[in-house]
Amino acid sequence: MSMNRVVSSLVALALAGVSASAAFAQGPAVLPIADVKARQAVEREISRAAAKGLPTQPLISKAMEGVTKQASGERIHSAVASQARRLEQARDLLAPSPTVAELVAGADALVVGVPASMLKQIRAAWPRQSVAMPLDVLTELVARGVPAKHALKQITTLMVAGATPTQIAGVGASVQSDVASGLAPDAALEVRARGVMSLLPSPAAQALLAPSSRGPRAPR
Amino acid sequence: MSESFEQDPLRDPLIERVRETLRSSPGAKPDAAAMGRVLQAVWAEPRASFWRRLTDPLRMTTFTRLGAAAVAGAALFVGFLWRNAVTPSTAASPLAATGPATGEYPVQYASDAAADPATVAVPTQFVFENAKAKQVSLVGDFNDWKAGETPLVKLESGLWTATVPLPPGRHVYAFVLDGTLLVADPRAPKAGDADYGREGSVVMVFAR
Numbered sequence: 001m002s003m004n005r006v007v008s009s010l011v012a013l014a015l016a017g018v019s020a021s022a023a024f025a026q027g028p029a030v031l032p033i034a035d036v037k038a039r040q041a042v043e044r045e046i047s048r049a050a051a052k053g054l055p056t057q058p059l060i061s062k063a064m065e066g067v068t069k070q071a072s073g074e075r076i077h078s079a080v081a082s083q084a085r086r087l088e089q090a091r092d093l094l095a096p097s098p099t100v101a102e103l104v105a106g107a108d109a110l111v112v113g114v115p116a117s118m119l120k121q122i123r124a125a126w127p128r129q130s131v132a133m134p135l136d137v138l139t140e141l142v143a144r145g146v147p148a149k150h151a152l153k154q155i156t157t158l159m160v161a162g163a164t165p166t167q168i169a170g171v172g173a174s175v176q177s178d179v180a181s182g183l184a185p186d187a188a189l190e191v192r193a194r195g196v197m198s199l200l201p202s203p204a205a206q207a208l209l210a211p212s213s214r215g216p217r218a219p220r
Numbered sequence: 221m222s223e224s225f226e227q228d229p230l231r232d233p234l235i236e237r238v239r240e241t242l243r244s245s246p247g248a249k250p251d252a253a254a255m256g257r258v259l260q261a262v263w264a265e266p267r268a269s270f271w272r273r274l275t276d277p278l279r280m281t282t283f284t285r286l287g288a289a290a291v292a293g294a295a296l297f298v299g300f301l302w303r304n305a306v307t308p309s310t311a312a313s314p315l316a317a318t319g320p321a322t323g324e325y326p327v328q329y330a331s332d333a334a335a336d337p338a339t340v341a342v343p344t345q346f347v348f349e350n351a352k353a354k355q356v357s358l359v360g361d362f363n364d365w366k367a368g369e370t371p372l373v374k375l376e377s378g379l380w381t382a383t384v385p386l387p388p389g390r391h392v393y394a395f396v397l398d399g400t401l402l403v404a405d406p407r408a409p410k411a412g413d414a415d416y417g418r419e420g421s422v423v424m425v426f427a428r
Contacts, residue, residue: 105390164338173426
């Protein structure tokens with residue numbers, strides 16, 4: 001074989017490698033669902049989601065959750081389809097370009113009953129930063145029994161005042177343990193949010209903490 | 221100068237022929253100006269395109285071969301980079317590189333001071349009490365609910381434990397006993413399950 005042919009073969013191999021690598025990365029792995037019809041339906045669902053530009057990993061994870069929980073094939077298919085719908089809804093609500101983590105967090109929020117409009121409000125509070133953590137905390141607070149409206153208000157206030165995702169997560173975790181030890185969810189959130197707010201140097205945070213923030217000061 | 225020209229791997233066969241003809245002419249004296257004019261004329265001649273030289277094996281020079289090899293290498297590199305970009309990263313599936321759970325605290329994740337605390341994996345310890353179980357493993361959204369992928373180790377006290385690095389955020393999980401029985405963590409808040417109706421547990425992970 002001449003050098004020229006070797007080089008031509010190398011180029012062809014490289015191009016084939018690129019295509020195969022890309023195809024392998026995007027194609028769904030074979031899911032361990034015993035019911036063949038259900039498995040094919042799930043795989044079609046995942047392919048449809050991929051065609052819409054949705055991430056497939058959360059759907060594979062949802063299907064695997066069903067396998068581990070020994071759900072029927074039909075139920076797994078239904079759960080994957082629901083998750084795909086939630087991801088699509090979250091993508092629209094968290095526009096313009098949400099990350100996969102944000103989409104999953106948005107879908108989880110919708111599952112626990114957070115109204116769709118609240119996802120938009122969270123995005124509006126942080127248009128350029130990841131809202132995955134605030135959404136996770138909102139989900140957790142609502143799941144623990146804090147009214148969604150109250151939870152949203154406290155979280156967006158923290159976001160606008162300059163709290164970091166870690167500080168917001170800390171509020172969520174503290175409320176979680178406060179509720180476990182018997183404190184009312186509303187009260188726990190209020191006190192923990194105020195605690196973080198006191199650490200923030202922004203004028204907005206200080207204004208919220210000041211006694212005057214309860215009402216307009218009378219002119220002298 | 222001449223020696224370096226002789227060793228130049230990029231030398232053109234046409235220029236070589238011109239040189240040989242000039243050398244073999246009887247009584248020919250090296251005339252630098254004439255040589256310059258000839259070489260200029262040769263270089264001014266239209267040359268085949270890069271694609272033509274790439275696809276025509278008879279005209280393929282050493283330079284073209286090197287170029288083709290470089291293109292192939294670059295294509296492979298770009299392909300694998302792209303693959304990494306579209307497949308879940310280690311942050312998305314943090315257990316991939318950790319191996320079996322040992323119960324040891326993987327401090328290498330915690331000591332990554334330069335990383336963004338909002339995204340860096342946080343070592344998270346799970347504890348489960350069941351002296352009768354022969355095997356306990358951890359399943360959750362962080363390991364795609366794959367039973368057996370994250371085993372817990374049994375301590376002398378009868379407690380089972382595993383420490384795994386998790387991305388910050390809210391995670392739902394459960395324990396699998398002896399390969400089949402799925403149970404929620406009795407020490408953690410419960411997580412409802414609208415899709416399958418099997419309650420799990422929830423953990424909020426963040427850098428403390």
